[in-house]
Amino acid sequence: MDLNDLPVDLAQFVQQEVAEGRFASxxxxxxxxxxxxxxHEARGGNGPATSxxxxxxxxxxxxxxxxxxxxxxIRAIKQAFETDVPQQAERLAQEGAQxxxxxxxxQKYARVLAVPTIKMAPSTADSRTAAKADQTWLNTHWEDYRxxxxxxxxxxxxxxxxxxxxxxAHVGDVRGRNILVTKLN
Numbered sequence: 001m002d003l004n005d006l007p008v009d010l011a012q013f014v015q016q017e018v019a020e021g022r023f024a025s026x027x028x029x030x031x032x033x034x035x036x037x038x039x040h041e042a043r044g045g046n047g048p049a050t051s052x053x054x055x056x057x058x059x060x061x062x063x064x065x066x067x068x069x070x071x072x073x074i075r076a077i078k079q080a081f082e083t084d085v086p087q088q089a090e091r092l093a094q095e096g097a098q099x100x101x102x103x104x105x106x107q108k109y110a111r112v113l114a115v116p117t118i119k120m121a122p123s124t125a126d127s128r129t130a131a132k133a134d135q136t137w138l139n140t141h142w143e144d145y146r147x148x149x150x151x152x153x154x155x156x157x158x159x160x161x162x163x164x165x166x167x168x169a170h171v172g173d174v175r176g177r178n179i180l181v182t183k184l185n
Contacts (some may be wrong), residue, residue, distance in 0.1 A: 114175070146184050149166075164183070
């Protein structure tokens with residue numbers, strides 16, 4: 001559908017509805033509006049038109065055209081990214097994951113788009129000294145190892161390689177060992 005055929009304010013409204021994830025496409029907005037208008041006409045055109053298109057459970061709820069499918073929600077998430085509304089994508093992902101707890105792809109979107117949480121580990125004098133030594137090594141040698149994965153421990157290079165898998169094969173599990181693993185770009 002070509003929005004250029006609509007008055008400017010109506011075209012902007014339709015674009016906003018899609019961008020905010022309330023509808024997956026321009027066609028969906030127009031279809032909902034036509035159903036609303038048909039309902040209004042069926043009542044003889046009298047009184048306020050009432051919508052059965054969306055159930056609101058909050059100010060920014062997902063429109064329920066008799067319950068959106070997981071695929072509709074995923075399309076709306078992608079549309080939110082395409083129209084540069086990442087907060088809307090995150091909200092849609094969280095609500096979609098709650099609505100469809102068994103849908104793997106929606107669960108993945110919800111995890112990936114969730115607001116990150118930061119866990120702080122208590123710092124010790126030894127861990128601060130090790131981190132400073134790692135930083136000193138990086139400042140001195142990063143160009144020599146550019147493009148490689150490296151493992152450092154207290155400013156000493158444990159292994160450098162182009163493959164992450166090879167690095168882990170040489171160093172082993174780094175959890176709890178105060179080893180810095182990074183790729184130098």
